[in-house]
Amino acid sequence: MTQHGEDIYEAIIIGGGQSGLATAYYLLRAGVNTLVLDDQPSPGGGWRHVWPSMTLFSTAEFSNLPGWPMPFYEGFPPASHVVDYLTAYERRYQVPVERPVTVDRVDYDGEYYRIQAGERAWSAKNIVSATGTWSAPFAPTYPGIFAGTHWHSANYPGVAPFRGERVAVVGGANSGAQIAAELTRVAEVTWYTREQPRWMPDEVDGRVLFRRNRQRALAIQRGEPDPGADSELGDIVVLPEVREARDSGRLVATPMFSSLDEVDADHLIWCTGFRPAIRPVRRLLANGPPKHPGLHVVGYGDWTGPGAATITGVGPHAKQAAQKIAASVGKTVK
Incomplete structure (x- = not known):
């Protein structure tokens, strides 16, 4: 289907890292016509850009996207192992990705979202912003001058x-x-x-944090008080x-x-953190929840839900967004 000569999709995901792939997994299983736009030259998302010695906090068996576990690695996997996993995951589920595509802006006409990237454009009923944070580093402002x-x-x-x-x-x-x-x-x-x-206590690693984030997410879904963030540890x-x-x-x-x-x-x-890299959709968020139906944000940490910025933790949030999208086009995520 086309509009103004542009391909129309039921859902377009901006970002091909762990959050985009997790959301695409659920949408594709439900038969939702989906496209992923990724600004990287190859798979791996933000894991392509971390420092050389960075590793996961969790062992491989606690670092899984929906549907397919991460291959075994002795100890805490390095970024290269994660990139290989995301590459294989994308291939395994035949996720339709166009790259490198840098989205410049997203507009909404009351029915469709129009995604503009240079001279190219796409339209969709639903948009998922899954761009992560790595491309929006934050550094505070201090007086004085540092000459180094x-x-x-x-x-x-x-x-x-x-x-x-x-x-x-x-x-x-x-x-x-x-x-x-x-x-x-x-x-x-x-x-x-x-x-x-x-x-944190020496025995705490990503496995403990995963369980804690899962408890938080389930409590919030049930309408119960939040048991507390990881920072309490x-x-x-x-x-x-x-x-x-x-x-x-x-x-x-x-x-x-x-x-x-x-x-x-x-x-x-x-080492002062990052902000959500939401420039293409910022105008549509109005400093809070999305202004229009069909716009979803996945994978930005506690802003979008407990554990949402982690490989294992993003799954429930991706599924929730996919369920809403599928329902909007008469399909079901199971």
């Missing part, structure tokens, strides 16, 4: 450029602790945090290298600076 090199965890390349250098790492959560820990092996590191690090999962650096005394927090003038280092790495 600024980095963010989004473009941190691993330890090589920092050998023998003085490095300031900012951020008291997982990325800050992990990056600071591995840099203490090769550089003089100052780890800045706004408060003393809140370590602490802010930092104590992975083996983090534990070793902390326990050996190499990883020690320093109170946060108030001005960049106070930072005496060659490099400053901001």
